[in-house]
Amino acid sequence: MAGKTLYDKLWLSHLVEAREDGSALIYIDRQLIHEVTSPQAFEGLRLAGRQPWRRDANLAVPDHNVPTDSLERSGGVAAIADPVSRLQVQTLDENCADFDIVEFEINDVRQGIVHVVGPEQGATLPGMTVVCGDSHTSTHGALGALAHGIGTSEVEHALATQCLIQQKMKNMLVRIDGRLQTGVTAKDAVLAVIGEIGTAGGTGYAIEFGGEVVRNMSMEGRMTMCNMSIEAGARAGMVAVDDTTLDYVRGRPYAPRDDLWERAEVAWRELHSDDDAQFDRVVVLRGEEIKPQVTWGTSPEMVLPVDGVLPDPAAEENPTRRIAIERALQYMGLEAGSRITDIRPDRIFIGSCTNSRIEDLRAAAEVVKGRKIAPGIKQALVVPGSGEVKRQAEAEGLHTIFLEAGMEWREPGCSMCLAMNADKLGAGEHCASTSNRNFEGRQGFGGRTHLVSPAMAAAAAVAGHFVDVRAMQE
Amino acid sequence: MKSFKVIEGIAAPMDRANVDTDLIIPKQFLKSIKRSGFGPNLFDELRYLDEGEPGKDCSDRPLNPEFPLNLARYQGASILLARENFGCGSSREHAPWALEDYGFRCIIAPSYADIFYNNCFKNGILPVVLERDIVDRLFREMYDTEGYRLIVDLPGQFVATPSGEQFHFEVDAFRKHCLLEGLDDIGLTLQSAPAIRDYEQRWREQSPWLFDVIS
Numbered sequence: 001m002a003g004k005t006l007y008d009k010l011w012l013s014h015l016v017e018a019r020e021d022g023s024a025l026i027y028i029d030r031q032l033i034h035e036v037t038s039p040q041a042f043e044g045l046r047l048a049g050r051q052p053w054r055r056d057a058n059l060a061v062p063d064h065n066v067p068t069d070s071l072e073r074s075g076g077v078a079a080i081a082d083p084v085s086r087l088q089v090q091t092l093d094e095n096c097a098d099f100d101i102v103e104f105e106i107n108d109v110r111q112g113i114v115h116v117v118g119p120e121q122g123a124t125l126p127g128m129t130v131v132c133g134d135s136h137t138s139t140h141g142a143l144g145a146l147a148h149g150i151g152t153s154e155v156e157h158a159l160a161t162q163c164l165i166q167q168k169m170k171n172m173l174v175r176i177d178g179r180l181q182t183g184v185t186a187k188d189a190v191l192a193v194i195g196e197i198g199t200a201g202g203t204g205y206a207i208e209f210g211g212e213v214v215r216n217m218s219m220e221g222r223m224t225m226c227n228m229s230i231e232a233g234a235r236a237g238m239v240a241v242d243d244t245t246l247d248y249v250r251g252r253p254y255a256p257r258d259d260l261w262e263r264a265e266v267a268w269r270e271l272h273s274d275d276d277a278q279f280d281r282v283v284v285l286r287g288e289e290i291k292p293q294v295t296w297g298t299s300p301e302m303v304l305p306v307d308g309v310l311p312d313p314a315a316e317e318n319p320t321r322r323i324a325i326e327r328a329l330q331y332m333g334l335e336a337g338s339r340i341t342d343i344r345p346d347r348i349f350i351g352s353c354t355n356s357r358i359e360d361l362r363a364a365a366e367v368v369k370g371r372k373i374a375p376g377i378k379q380a381l382v383v384p385g386s387g388e389v390k391r392q393a394e395a396e397g398l399h400t401i402f403l404e405a406g407m408e409w410r411e412p413g414c415s416m417c418l419a420m421n422a423d424k425l426g427a428g429e430h431c432a433s434t435s436n437r438n439f440e441g442r443q444g445f446g447g448r449t450h451l452v453s454p455a456m457a458a459a460a461a462v463a464g465h466f467v468d469v470r471a472m473q474e
Numbered sequence: 475m476k477s478f479k480v481i482e483g484i485a486a487p488m489d490r491a492n493v494d495t496d497l498i499i500p501k502q503f504l505k506s507i508k509r510s511g512f513g514p515n516l517f518d519e520l521r522y523l524d525e526g527e528p529g530k531d532c533s534d535r536p537l538n539p540e541f542p543l544n545l546a547r548y549q550g551a552s553i554l555l556a557r558e559n560f561g562c563g564s565s566r567e568h569a570p571w572a573l574e575d576y577g578f579r580c581i582i583a584p585s586y587a588d589i590f591y592n593n594c595f596k597n598g599i600l601p602v603v604l605e606r607d608i609v610d611r612l613f614r615e616m617y618d619t620e621g622y623r624l625i626v627d628l629p630g631q632f633v634a635t636p637s638g639e640q641f642h643f644e645v646d647a648f649r650k651h652c653l654l655e656g657l658d659d660i661g662l663t664l665q666s667a668p669a670i671r672d673y674e675q676r677w678r679e680q681s682p683w684l685f686d687v688i689s
Contacts, residue, residue, distance in 0.1 A: 023648040025669070037565070040508065043507075056685065059688050088505050127681065149589055153597070161660060162674070163670055165648070165663065203588055261683075267681065320557060321491075327490065418501050439494045440496070
């Protein structure tokens with residue numbers, strides 16, 4: 001019998017009930033809750049007269065709507081200028097109080113983007129099943145967990161039953177061999193993967209990221225890769241547990257200690273695919289061949305190396321794809337045949353659950369240190385992923401580097417990744433963004449997003465146009 | 475949840491691949507704490523020429539005259555014909571809420587994003603998967619025939635065209651059962667409460683560090 005994949009192991013260890021119709025009841029260890037996708041779930045519990053199955057399995061934090069401007073933020077929830085956003089954050093506070101769920105409130109130093117906070121606090125751990133009403137829940141798979149986004153009905157279901165009804169996914173291994181070049185990051189690697197398999201390439205699969213490049217990657221880098229599994233269509237991405245994982249988890253506030261740590265470590269060491277495990281699909285990339293990536297269109301698969309030239313729809317034979325290229329070029333205000341390095345961003349956004357951890361801020365700071373943002377840049381936002389990331393960055397003096405370069409240093413939250421708060425693009429504006437989605441209107445009505453790594457966003461801020469960051473680092 | 479058995483209705487097009495949930499319902503409308511009332515903002519950025527805001531009265535906003543749902547021939551549509559990877563991106567259930575609130579009970583496409591596909595079944599919407607060639611044909615027939623209507627039969631698992639042609643589709647047995655009966659699946663899962671408690675007790679003994687930590 002063939003061995004098991006990491007996903008197989010996580011699935012089997014959480015299987016409560018396998019049903020004849022092919023569905024299964026899967027136990028959920030941790031649910032993360034934020035203000036946007038939870039109000040209707042709590043309302044559902046109230047209407048049915050239900051209580052959470054296990055209150056200690058849940059952790060809540062407001063992130064999508066919170067202001068990042070220091071002045072507005074300092075007044076707490078009551079000072080949120082947008083009344084609709086304010087009501088949503090207040091509703092989370094009230095629901096957590098009513099149902100006795102632990103919440104890191106708006107100005108708690110532990111507050112931040114839910115997918116930064118979970119691993120940072122040890123609230124998400126190896127071997128867990130983790131869900132959240134947010135598609136980027138795949139991030140937590142970097143710890144060797146089974147983590148995926150769910151809709152609000154399932155948020156309510158997980159609250160009420162501690163389980164989800166699931167169908168088992170297929171297994172995909174994405175292996176990146178060799179090494180990444182200096183200046184090429186996890187973000188570039190995952191964008192290259194999405195460019196390779198397409199935005200629906202992972203639909204129906206759980207992706208395990210492996211290979212020498214991933215083994216040598218920091219936890220922050222692995223989180224960036226797993227975060228964007230969903231942009232390849234896969235609800236869950238994951239990485240096997242190794243010393244890097246254990247070193248990251250040890251000592252976190254909610255991580256086990258002493259004897260429990262010893263026991264946990266024994267169990268966690270098993271969280272890898274067996275040597276003879278069978279994957280339904282294997283995709284292999286060479287690390288050395290990956291260049292810094294920049295998206296040019298309105299889907300994450302519309303991505304090119306920084307020295308690339310925009311595609312000509314006339315050369316595309318598949319009619320669906322030809323129309324998609326034409327429409328994307330039109331929406332983005334770009335011409336076929338022009339160069340990535342000719343694109344001049346109006347704004348820069350460094351943040352989001354993809355790239356707002358300390359390593360990301362260090363990489364951006366290294367590029368802008370001693371430099372100024374280009375005169376054509378209207379705004380360059382740096383938004384740390386959590387209060388803890390902010391504190392660490394300030395202890396290292398990174399905020400001073402950003403401020404001296406002419407960038408803005410903000411309070412933690414989702415911010416311009418999806419523009420639910422005041423941080424947004426104007427119509428027609430281009431943005432070099434470290435976030436995860438370049439969909440039409442994502443960062444603001446008519447806004448034009450180019451997804452890049454933190455170092456590439458910083459380089460574009462300084463140069464005033466996209467540029468190969470490797471040239472600036474020499 | 476509304477049950478779904480057989481529906482007959484006008485089909486309308488969403489003729490592009492990779493339609494994401496940001497396009498189905500833009501983020502500013504996600505600030506609502508209700509699960510109804512999203513219909514007027516379905517496909518907001520394509521449907522209107524101005525920028526939509528929560529609370530804005532949509533009845534006097536400028537319509538995009540080229541957007542199919544604004545054309546007289548597609549008014550009252552309850553079936554949406556779509557392309558590959560419909561519903562990709564964000565997990566927001568506001569997307570099926572908006573489709574349902576507008577009046578769509580069924581989507582027909584060659585493929586869907588996983589989370590969106592699952593969310594549809596929780597809201598009385600049937601996402602039908604048909605092969606690309608068949609979906610192409612349905613698109614062509616719809617464009618050629620004003621008032622083009624389809625029948626979607628869940629018990630029989632087929633889509634029927636006006637000429638009487640039938641196309642079989644697959645649907646998972648458990649989801650079909652829930653949709654036919656309009657079942658609340660929390661109630662169903664709670665029937666397994668003893669099994670959940672047994673599992674939980676074993677898991678707690680095996681992995682005690684996962685319990686009673688956040689409190």
